Amino acid sequence: MTLMQKLLGASAVLALSAGTATAEPALIFDLGGKFDKSFNEAAFNGAQRWAEETGGTFREIELTSEAQREQALRRFAEAGANPVVMTGFAFGSVLDEVAPDYPDTKFAIIDMVVDQPNVRSVVFNEHEGSFLVGMMAGLKTESGTVGFIGGMDIPLIRKFACGYAQGVVAANPDATVIANMTGTTPAAWNDPVKGGELTKAQISQGADIVYAAAGGTGVGVLQAAADEGIFSIGVDSNQNYLHPGSVLTSMLKRVDVAVYEAMSQGTDLETGFNVMGLANYGVGVALDENNEAIVSYDMLAQVYAAADKIVSGEMMVHDYMSDDSCPALEF
Amino acid sequence: MDFLTFLQISDTAVRFAIPLLFACLAGLFSERAGIFDIGLEGKMLAAAFFSAAIAALTGNVWIGLLAGIGASMALSIIHGLASITFRGNQLISGVAINFLAAGLTVLIAQDWFRQGGRTPSLSDFGPNARFNSITLPYADQMQDAGPLGLVYAELISGHSILVYVGFLMVPLTWYILFRTRFGLRLRAVGENPAAVDTAGVSVVGLRYAAVAICGILCGMAGAYLATGLQAGFVKDMSSGRGFIALAALIFAKWRPWYALWACLLFGFLQAMALRPDAVERLVQIDIPGQLLDALPYILTVVILAGFVGKAIPPRAGGEPYVKER
Numbered sequence: 304m305t306l307m308q309k310l311l312g313a314s315a316v317l318a319l320s321a322g323t324a325t326a327e328p329a330l331i332f333d334l335g336g337k338f339d340k341s342f343n344e345a346a347f348n349g350a351q352r353w354a355e356e357t358g359g360t361f362r363e364i365e366l367t368s369e370a371q372r373e374q375a376l377r378r379f380a381e382a383g384a385n386p387v388v389m390t391g392f393a394f395g396s397v398l399d400e401v402a403p404d405y406p407d408t409k410f411a412i413i414d415m416v417v418d419q420p421n422v423r424s425v426v427f428n429e430h431e432g433s434f435l436v437g438m439m440a441g442l443k444t445e446s447g448t449v450g451f452i453g454g455m456d457i458p459l460i461r462k463f464a465c466g467y468a469q470g471v472v473a474a475n476p477d478a479t480v481i482a483n484m485t486g487t488t489p490a491a492w493n494d495p496v497k498g499g500e501l502t503k504a505q506i507s508q509g510a511d512i513v514y515a516a517a518g519g520t521g522v523g524v525l526q527a528a529a530d531e532g533i534f535s536i537g538v539d540s541n542q543n544y545l546h547p548g549s550v551l552t553s554m555l556k557r558v559d560v561a562v563y564e565a566m567s568q569g570t571d572l573e574t575g576f577n578v579m580g581l582a583n584y585g586v587g588v589a590l591d592e593n594n595e596a597i598v599s600y601d602m603l604a605q606v607y608a609a610a611d612k613i614v615s616g617e618m619m620v621h622d623y624m625s626d627d628s629c630p631a632l633e634f
Numbered sequence: 635m636d637f638l639t640f641l642q643i644s645d646t647a648v649r650f651a652i653p654l655l656f657a658c659l660a661g662l663f664s665e666r667a668g669i670f671d672i673g674l675e676g677k678m679l680a681a682a683f684f685s686a687a688i689a690a691l692t693g694n695v696w697i698g699l700l701a702g703i704g705a706s707m708a709l710s711i712i713h714g715l716a717s718i719t720f721r722g723n724q725l726i727s728g729v730a731i732n733f734l735a736a737g738l739t740v741l742i743a744q745d746w747f748r749q750g751g752r753t754p755s756l757s758d759f760g761p762n763a764r765f766n767s768i769t770l771p772y773a774d775q776m777q778d779a780g781p782l783g784l785v786y787a788e789l790i791s792g793h794s795i796l797v798y799v800g801f802l803m804v805p806l807t808w809y810i811l812f813r814t815r816f817g818l819r820l821r822a823v824g825e826n827p828a829a830v831d832t833a834g835v836s837v838v839g840l841r842y843a844a845v846a847i848c849g850i851l852c853g854m855a856g857a858y859l860a861t862g863l864q865a866g867f868v869k870d871m872s873s874g875r876g877f878i879a880l881a882a883l884i885f886a887k888w889r890p891w892y893a894l895w896a897c898l899l900f901g902f903l904q905a906m907a908l909r910p911d912a913v914e915r916l917v918q919i920d921i922p923g924q925l926l927d928a929l930p931y932i933l934t935v936v937i938l939a940g941f942v943g944k945a946i947p948p949r950a951g952g953e954p955y956v957k958e959r
């Protein structure tokens with residue numbers, strides 16, 4: 304092989320790899336981390352499914368600090384990744400600034416609405432899913448008191464709490480809901496010790512079911528609930544398997560579907576506002592062999608009936624984020 | 635607030651206070667010998683990870699505890715090398731240890747367990763894989779025997795062994811520091827290392843000893859977090875407790891008994907923040923939990939500003955000892 308051929312070959316390889324790089328989607332995980340057994344992990348699973356089905360590859364980065372948000376976004380956009388998918392409300396303001404600088408790149412943001420022509424905003428009706436698990440808690444509780452433990456105190460988490468409280472009251476009008484937030488900083492997503500203590504505090508107030516919407520902190524909540532012999536409810540991913548027989552159910556938020564769809568559409572990503580609710584299976588409750596023994600047929604029948612009513616519009620679940628107030632719960 | 639609620643909050647306070655107390659006493663030994671240590675947080679985190687990981691791998695929490703102490707000691711030795719042998723800046727070394735621990739724990743956890751930087755739940759590894767709570771003798775019978783019995787059953791009984799060890803560490807620390815020759819020299823080395831050197835005692839040796847004791851105590855703090863309070867390691871699970879312990883150390887004016895009260899107070903404030911309902915019933919106004927969470931820091935600032943007494947750190951603290959001057 305002459306030198307010329309080598310050079311030509313090398314440049315051909317370069318051209319090829321450059322060609323694939325432009326079509327490669329990217330995924331940015333929020334501070335909770337890729338394997339949080341919850342929200343970010345669901346996103347990863349969606350991307351993984353896309354990669355397995357299409358044989359494609361995707362780029363990814365896990366943020367470790369707030370300061371990296373803009374940096375990561377710009378780097379992926381500069382590198383030609385398309386679409387760039389990101390998980391988490393916290394990207395909202397950063398993406399709003401970055402998106403206009405890269406008009407040819409499509410972005411997809413989950414859990415936040417960003418009004419830019421090249422951005423797809425995917426939001427979930429968490430209040431609907433939380434309503435259903437709230438109903439299950441209301442039907443299951445024996446003490447008449449159920450708990451909610453949120454991560455960082457942000458409107459999104461209050462939306463979970465509010466939907467849950469409405470569900471509890473709908474199924475059991477006399478029930479009391481205790482709601483606590485772990486903290487007001489991002490550290491609140493990774494403090495299982497405090498989550499466990501909050502669970503014990505709620506148990507001493509009479510709670511016999513706790514719903515954790517708290518990322519890594521939720522691991523501590525579920526653990527404490529299993530240790531103390533009460534029921535817990537997982538969130539985002541199916542967490543039933545973590546403590547079989549103690550985790551009553553999990554509120555599924557199909558972040559994986561959202562990521563999968565965004566990546567499947569590739570560069571032709573449909574931008575704009577995208578709502579994933581009960582109607583299009585964006586949220587739901589988890590049933591598997593780990594919790595079938597503790598969920599009764601009667602309970603399921605009522606939950607499915609309520610789900611039908613919500614889908615048909617016969618019943619409305621109040622969304623905390625629509626007016627920053629909750630009819631069923633005081634914060 | 636009824637008496638039972640008060641006891642429940644106190645019970646939570648004790649569990650919150652113990653990791654602070656271990657870390658605070660660790661800092662006490664180190665700083666009394668003149669080595670500032672803001673790496674308490676990182677050492678706790680490393681100990682939390684290694685105790686949980688080894689407990690998961692061996693199914694024996696005591697081996698886990700030893701591994702946690704070992705990891706914490708290793709970081710202590712690094713801190714010692716940097717700040718005693720090589721006379722580096724103690725604060726920078728401490729910050730480096732915090733970063734090192736935060737990154738290393740997640741990295742190793744991912745390599746060993748493939749669960750995204752956490753360990754599996756220790757409850758899957760049999761009853762000996764974590765510190766279980768101990769019910770003291772007659773606790774159940776004492777439940778109905780008046781208020782004192784209730785205190786015994788609710789507050790004193792039902793903690794894991796490390797809690798009782800933690801409380802024992804306070805008199806032990808006091809005895810070592812204020813009633814032994816070693817303690818006298820250790821304190822002297824933090825005040826005036828040149829005098830100790832002149833007396834023919836090794837400054838470097840004493841400081842290394844102090845830093846090693848600091849490692850042991852931090853190791854217990856971390857092990858309690860991951861194998862006593864929780865059943866496994868989650869990334870960043872120390873959540874700033876090392877820094878609150880430093881605040882408690884200043885609040886306690888570098889004294890062991892004061893450290894106990896400071897940690898209990900800080901633990902109690904944290905526990906109160908978890909029970910807004912009880913607080914509201916007590917004071918009739920709604921106090922935001924954030925205020926209670928912030929109080930340890932506010933109190934520390936108040937103490938530092940000299941409003942309530944005066945906190946004077948060991949005089950030679952933060953300065954490497956240079957013999958040949």
